[in-house]
Amino acid sequence: MPGLPSENIRGIIFDLDGTLYTCEAFADTIQDAALTYMAGLLGIRQTEACQLMADTRQRLAQENGTLPTLSAVCVELGGDIRELHRCFTALLQPEEYLRPDERVTTLLRRLAQRFSLYVYTNNNRALATRILTHLGLMDLFQGLFAIDDAWLAKPDERALADILAKTGLAPAEALFVGDRYDVDLRVPEQFGCVVYLSRKVDQLLRLDELLGRDTEQMQIGGV
Numbered sequence: 731m732p733g734l735p736s737e738n739i740r741g742i743i744f745d746l747d748g749t750l751y752t753c754e755a756f757a758d759t760i761q762d763a764a765l766t767y768m769a770g771l772l773g774i775r776q777t778e779a780c781q782l783m784a785d786t787r788q789r790l791a792q793e794n795g796t797l798p799t800l801s802a803v804c805v806e807l808g809g810d811i812r813e814l815h816r817c818f819t820a821l822l823q824p825e826e827y828l829r830p831d832e833r834v835t836t837l838l839r840r841l842a843q844r845f846s847l848y849v850y851t852n853n854n855r856a857l858a859t860r861i862l863t864h865l866g867l868m869d870l871f872q873g874l875f876a877i878d879d880a881w882l883a884k885p886d887e888r889a890l891a892d893i894l895a896k897t898g899l900a901p902a903e904a905l906f907v908g909d910r911y912d913v914d915l916r917v918p919e920q921f922g923c924v925v926y927l928s929r930k931v932d933q934l935l936r937l938d939e940l941l942g943r944d945t946e947q948m949q950i951g952g953v
């Protein structure tokens with residue numbers, strides 16, 4: 731795989747869940763919390779809510795050609811995204827599931843020496859802060875962009891334009907890293923940003939090499 735064009739990159743904007751950590755058991759509890767919320771809202775059993783959400787996810791995927799986010803499924807079924815996140819904050823216990831990964835901490839520490847690092851997540855600020863703090867990563871980021879900043883879930887062009895403005899990064903200077911292309915990367919790529927799909931920690935750890943290699947090539951080429 732070729733290196734990323736790091737000569738222009740000044741900032742890296744990471745997705746959080748599924749990107750800076752992966753944990754299926756915790757992801758399952760997020761789905762369960764959404765089920766609890768939807769079942770309560772609609773006055774149905776959780777098993778019914780589960781089927782309804784699965785059917786809705788499939789229908790939206792067929793209509794739009796991309797897999798919808800959990801937020802989109804809940805909103806489609808009449809849910810309120812603010813209430814959904816209130817439910818997440820009350821129910822979710824990331825500290826019980828997630829463990830700091832020294833490899834990721836080391837990677838981010840190294841990257842932070844060369845780039846401005848940010849997190850951009852469809853999670854809410856309270857939970858994202860708890861997760862980043864628990865993973866020992868919070869201090870490595872210059873900024874956190876969360877869904878409750880303006881209640882605009884990824885993917886969203888206005889939210890992305892706002893992030894570029896707030897970070898002061900031109901599109902070519904921004905590298906977006908995420909585990910879902912349609913949610914995390916498609917819009918940044920359309921804006922002209924550099925993107926990197928990372929679905930496993932092993933892929934995330936390759937960032938150092940992918941960014942470093944290009945620099946080395948540049949230096950060699952420049953001599």
Ligand SMILES: [Mg+2]
Binds near residue numbers: 745747908
């Ligand atoms: Mg993600």
